[in-house]
Amino acid sequence: MSLREPAWRVTTRELESSFEEERGAGERAASYVLSPFGARMNRVVLAGTLSAAEPIGRDEPSTFWRARLTDPLGTVGVTAGAFQPRAMVQLRTAPAGRPALVVGKVHLYRGRAETPTISVRAEAVRPVAEADERATLAEVVRQTLDRLDLLDRLAHEPGVTDDALRASGAPPGWIRAARETLRRYPDVDRAGFRDALRAAVRRVAGTGLAPPTPSATGSVTVTVDRPAPPRPSPTAEDRAEEATFLDLVDEAAGVSADGYADVRELLRRLADRGVRADRAEAVLGRLEEGGVLEEPIVGKLRRA
């Protein structure tokens, strides 16, 4: 049975805090992004303010557009491509700086530095009246609080049954999500997140300022929100180590039948020269990242 995935009501902050995935097995299985706050998201609804959409990519005519949606807690990218023609037109024509609702699928992208980047692939983008945006934001905060309460109860009563939680009104999908959340994110500051929701409540009440219009320019550069810290430049000692390492790779490759250096063989040769395994792994990692070595087959190395 393939029921339609519900659209989780979430804030941009919750989306940005999510980095755990659950990939469905089998044909046409849905994938989910798990949030630290009890959402198991395939589809979401967001309420906020949209920036002007910009084309991505060099191809002309561009088939992929991106805008940013800002709510009182943060900002998240919203994209639409040629596979969502209706949403793409809506994204391109939505007036910038105006309240809008976005329905879409959550997409988690891991770059080379393993930094997760969350975006929402739009299915529908609707400019709405401010009251409608606030009403949906109220629903977002209410359901987020419901999920946080469910997580707190589960954390305090680990033995509580699904039936007991069901009796207290929690939907079956939420119970499943909450259990998975506690497994995947055992230490998360839920109280801090709960506090952050105050900004959204002020917006619901109309006392908070409308979220600032995200600037249109510059959004293209925000692709990796947590860049890896720059590496210190290698010392002379490091270079010497790398040179030895590469010599041994060549040696190992020379004696192997397939022309690749076997990693275990390499580590054995390094051990003979007094290089410890953890040290060797560090050098190997550095050379791979630097593009000097590559591992096209697991356990097999060659010069790039």
Added chain:
Amino acid sequence: MVATPPDEELPELRLRELPAISPRVHVLGRVVSIRRREVIRRADGGRRPLLSGLLSDGSATVRFTWWDPPKEEIDRGTILRAVGAEVREFRGRPELVFTWRTKVGPAGPAELPPLDGDGLPLRTVRDLHDGDEGFRLEVRVVSVRPKPVSVGEERRVVHEGIVADGTGAVSFASWSDFGLVPGEAVRIAGGYVRAFRGRRQLVLDERGVVVRIDPTGLPDPAEWGRRPPRPIADVEEDGGGEATAIEGLVVGVVSPSGLVYRCPTCRRLISSGLCRVHGQVSGVADLRVRFVLDDGTGAATVAAGREATERLWGLTLADARARLRELPDPSVLEEQLAEAVVGRRLVVRGAAVRDDFGLTVTPESIEPAEVDLEAAADDLAARLDGAR
């Protein structure tokens, strides 16, 4: 061999009380359906006539087979008394067999047990399942309206509506006019339950018995129209339900929506001028919209007819047809409808049915949801403060 009483001393059994297997029983029932057939004997190729059909006494309906029946026709509705009939089990249900040893004869309606329901177990709406019969219900009539239908050549009126008790609501179809009025409390006996596309329906015919009762303890049917919306996940878990209210955001429109063409005979949607059943037809224009309503716990497809679509869209069928003439591409019309509907917060009331594709609601009313932002903000702020 165990000594058995002579036939005239066999006690008369209600069909609901039939044992699974018995060589001789004494039963009484009305013929609900009947068919004359012949079987060919394998030994010599000779033909042997038989009658088969359904027999009901209001407590249950049981299949019967009557070997070597009389030549004269037995009409539907005839009441038969069968003494010394055999009971066999077929697929877990008892069946009656009338053999040469069975004495079958006509009986009068007065001999059938009275169906005031006293002898039948009291059931609640929640406990009704497809195929159930031989129960009584105490309910209030939520709605009822006559609907003319043609059954074969015959034109009849079926009274359709909804009845409810404290546990739920169920649709009903009565083939006999019991003069039901919305709001009144009744005890119903002699009905049976069938399910069509996952929707349960209580069916009453001329054998049904309806008695007016004191409404104390039964919910006011007017309440059904005012009940607060339920989480869609809960409705999904119940498998749907009559007079269900849900509230959510419209997150999408399912194609084909907007201006559609229907078969003039069966009202099915046609495509390329072809009806699935009636072949090439000249379609009749209609408006409809199927939209997805989502409340964060689940999603339901709402299939709205012409009136509701016109109200949601702000465009009449005539407007839509006029607009179509000016549009280069008819699919733009569906986009325009989607733009008018998606993102709206609605309360939908109606019959919800769950199948493999999820929950579908046939709406009785679609209203914009009213949100008190100030109250919502106060409520949320209080919850945040309470957590401290």
